[in-house]
Amino acid sequence: MDPFLTLLHSVSSSLSDSELSSLKFLCRGKIGKRKLESVGSGGELFLILLEQQLIASDKLYFLEGLLKSIKREDLLSQLKQFVEEGEVNASDDQPDVHEKRLQEAAIEVICENVGRDWKMLIRKLGISEVKMDRIVAANPFNLREQLAQSLREWQKWKGKDAKVTDLIKALRSCHMNLVADRVEQEILPLNTGTR
Incomplete structure (x- = not known):
């Protein structure tokens, strides 16, 4: 399983509805309004960001900025851990x-x-x-x-x-x-x- 997708899934499942709304708002300049309206989960938002090549396993700046904006230090540290270890959670855990x-x-x-x-x-x-x-x-x-x-x-x-x-x-x-x-x-x- 792709460690980066595992990270995105983990981040997505940790987001509240209000945090997802904030992220969608912050992505307005990058993603069209109609596309954003159809987004119902963090996973769907991340898929769009992946498709538009705004995020990738070696391109985390945009994602880091989003997480900083919604003040989710816990998710930022997960992101840093991914960068340091190359993986977010070992599957054996x-x-x-x-x-x-x-x-x-x-x-x-x-x-x-x-x-x-x-x-x-x-x-x-x-x-x-x-x-x-x-x-x-x-x-x-x-x-x-x-x-x-x-x-x-x-x-x-x-x-x-x-x-x-x-x-x-x-x-x-x-x-x-x-x-x-x-x-x-x-x-x-x-x-x-x-x-």
Whole structure:
């Protein structure tokens, strides 16, 4: 897999809706209005930038400028790491495809069932207050998105060590047993017979 595309995918999945809107605005001089209106994700925006040769694995100046403009220091450091190592995340640090699917399904169930107490769960998973505050600031009126972004942050941080069972343990330790039961009943059965 192309390390640069992996980097762009990682950056794209970290962007909030408001950050994507800011990026689209910043690209106005480079990309036509009609094309920009059809962009619904960071990935789509990056594809256009790749096609127009504004970004490439050896041409990161424009992307760096965009990330500086939206004040995403975390993504800038990921970009710097890519430049230094020639790769963003070694693929052996990522969970296998099956585990990743289970995590995504578990995150969906958690987002549907955990309400205002979501921060307690995210603290149990070890995500810092600073990261949570940044996620809340990026999605000020969308509780579900705050939780989803926080869980994705946990996924990225843990890499291949991120397990659905860890989510269930954290839910139980926060006395969110009904949600933990739902994850166990709906997600864990998908795990049997596939290994």
